[in-house]
Amino acid sequence: MLRADAQDNRDRVLDAARALFAERGLGVTMREIARRAGVGPATLYRRFPTRQALVDEAFADELRACERIVEDGCSDPDPWRGFRTVVEELTVLNSRNRGFVDAFMSANPHADAFVAHRAALLRRLVALGVRAQAVDGLRRDYELDDLLLVLMAGRGLASAPSQDRTAAARRFATLAVDALRASDTNAPLPRGASLSTYVLSSAGI
Amino acid sequence: MLRADAQDNRDRVLDAARALFAERGLGVTMREIARRAGVGPATLYRRFPTRQALVDEAFADELRACERIVEDGCSDPDPWRGFRTVVEELTVLNSRNRGFVDAFMSANPHADAFVAHRAALLRRLVALGVRAQAVDGLRRDYELDDLLLVLMAGRGLASAPSQDRTAAARRFATLAVDALRASDTNAPLPRGASLSTYVLSSAGI
DNA sequence: ACGTTAGTGGACGCACCCGTCCACTTGGTC
DNA sequence: GACCAAGTGGACGGGTGCGTCCACTAACGT
Incomplete structure (x- = not known):
């Protein structure tokens, strides 16, 4: 079970990823997704160790x-x-x-x-x-x-x-x-x- | 009039650019074109100051x-x-x-x-x-x-x-x-x- | 209320590309 | 053969993305 704030961040990352993937394709950088979600890179990587993991989940x-x-x-x-x-x-x-x-x-x-x-x-x-x-x-x-x-x-x-x-x-x-x-x-x-x-x-x- | 070796290099750069653009699209880096042509970056930039100049000529x-x-x-x-x-x-x-x-x-x-x-x-x-x-x-x-x-x-x-x-x-x-x-x-x-x-x-x- | 620990943001080292500069090389000319 | 300017490769500083590490923060269980 994820801590409440962690769950929240995870959701925000997924939302950001979905939005950016949809409008600009798979080329967007991990950094950019993190920025849009309002979290640091470490948070992103902790939840989704690879770009593919994020893609899989986002889609x-x-x-x-x-x-x-x-x-x-x-x-x-x-x-x-x-x-x-x-x-x-x-x-x-x-x-x-x-x-x-x-x-x-x-x-x-x-x-x-x-x-x-x-x-x-x-x-x-x-x-x-x-x-x-x-x-x-x-x-x-x-x-x-x-x-x-x-x-x-x-x-x-x-x-x-x-x-x-x-x-x-x-x-x-x-x-x-x-x-x-x-x-x-x-x-x-x-x-x-x-x-x-x-x-x-x-x-x- | 271009010096003979310069003309030669110019041709090689164009060939490399054409090949790379054709097979990988416009995303290839200037460096990569230069490497493939066997010249340094300076040579490439001297002949084609901008990427667009190279694209125009190559196509x-x-x-x-x-x-x-x-x-x-x-x-x-x-x-x-x-x-x-x-x-x-x-x-x-x-x-x-x-x-x-x-x-x-x-x-x-x-x-x-x-x-x-x-x-x-x-x-x-x-x-x-x-x-x-x-x-x-x-x-x-x-x-x-x-x-x-x-x-x-x-x-x-x-x-x-x-x-x-x-x-x-x-x-x-x-x-x-x-x-x-x-x-x-x-x-x-x-x-x-x-x-x-x-x-x-x-x-x- | 408070300690524990998962969770976090920012900083780090690495790699790459960019466009420019400079000291050396070399083709063309006399 | 010797001169000289055009031509060259490699190095440089600046920028960006990568994946990781670490010291701090704050959520949760008691």
């Missing part, structure tokens, strides 16, 4: 939100609608939080808490994709890489001015869905994505 | 390539085909060079050589877009922002393993083109992009 909520989005999408009786919802929601989530996609995508094998979650999430997304293809919603030549690209692109949105970031994210998601929709005007996709093998080589998919 | 070729792509696209008698080509070629260009999009997008008003070129390029892209819409190739609700998003997304490709980066870029570009193609299955795009006003507020478009 735990986001990760849960992310899992919930995927879960909801997967349990939609119409898999194509579920897929579209997932794309849209994840894009909005990303656009709000600059650090989260970074943390999620660059998760380091054996180094942090994201790896296992990521593997599980992506496995479910693959399954959802297959089902969405089966009902002729999602284009036949879709692969997981294409979704990853869309999510990575969403990162760019997080540097837009904050006022209408969500609106921009929804617009972008709509575009992405149109790109992935099965249609007889679709140009055939050339082979050649490799992002997922790169991102997932560690995750055992 | 001059890329910038020309970029302009040529847009020019070719604009002079295509079929504007929609021209537009598609531009998307594809620019995406490939981006995927090859991690630093270029950064330099191009984050160009600082009054601070570097990219601003004027950027404004001119984007103006031409706007015009091409309008023409591509007129022939029912490009979707009606397209805006410049959508293209910028695609290009930003392409940056993500530059961190993929290098072997098939180009293939991945072409695949992604094909997806993007499908997203932007006019079709009766297009979902209506919600309003709300704002990237271009953000990127271009300084460029006088």
Whole structure:
């Protein structure tokens, strides 16, 4: 059990970290987080010995939100609608939080808490994709890489001015869905994505 | 006229800068470029007093390539085909060079050589877009922002393993083109992009 | 109320980058 | 071959972030 003041400081550090990660990405310094939280560096390091420990904790909520989005999408009786919802929601989530996609995508094998979650999430997304293809919603030549690209692109949105970031994210998601929709005007996709093998080589998919 | 050995060093510095910018983005330090070129810091600073001067020079070729792509696209008698080509070629260009999009997008008003070129390029892209819409190739609700998003997304490709980066870029570009193609299955795009006003507020478009 | 001990902020040593300066080297010229 | 100015590498002071240490503070149990 933590002493009351320590608990308080811990919370303030987490709040500061979340705010800074969201608005400026994972690049912010530990010092800066400590300053924003109004504590000294020692306090920060005592609670979170490594940057990764702080990142893991700071994004735990986001990760849960992310899992919930995927879960909801997967349990939609119409898999194509579920897929579209997932794309849209994840894009909005990303656009709000600059650090989260970074943390999620660059998760380091054996180094942090994201790896296992990521593997599980992506496995479910693959399954959802297959089902969405089966009902002729999602284009036949879709692969997981294409979704990853869309999510990575969403990162760019997080540097837009904050006022209408969500609106921009929804617009972008709509575009992405149109790109992935099965249609007889679709140009055939050339082979050649490799992002997922790169991102997932560690995750055992 | 530069002394022979000085010219030699200058060339080596530029080569090193190009290589490092391409593979690691604009974040590399001046020191590191100097080390890679096998010269001291003083030599680097003598030739390129500021980082921006080096960036400008290092990307001059890329910038020309970029302009040529847009020019070719604009002079295509079929504007929609021209537009598609531009998307594809620019995406490939981006995927090859991690630093270029950064330099191009984050160009600082009054601070570097990219601003004027950027404004001119984007103006031409706007015009091409309008023409591509007129022939029912490009979707009606397209805006410049959508293209910028695609290009930003392409940056993500530059961190993929290098072997098939180009293939991945072409695949992604094909997806993007499908997203932007006019079709009766297009979902209506919600309003709300704002990237271009953000990127271009300084460029006088 | 008071002692104990977890908790704390600030200071420290280290490493890195920055941009500049200076004494030496060396290419080009006579 | 000898001169000399352009050219050079390395060293320097200033700044910042890192992770750790330590003497003080104050929360909690009695």
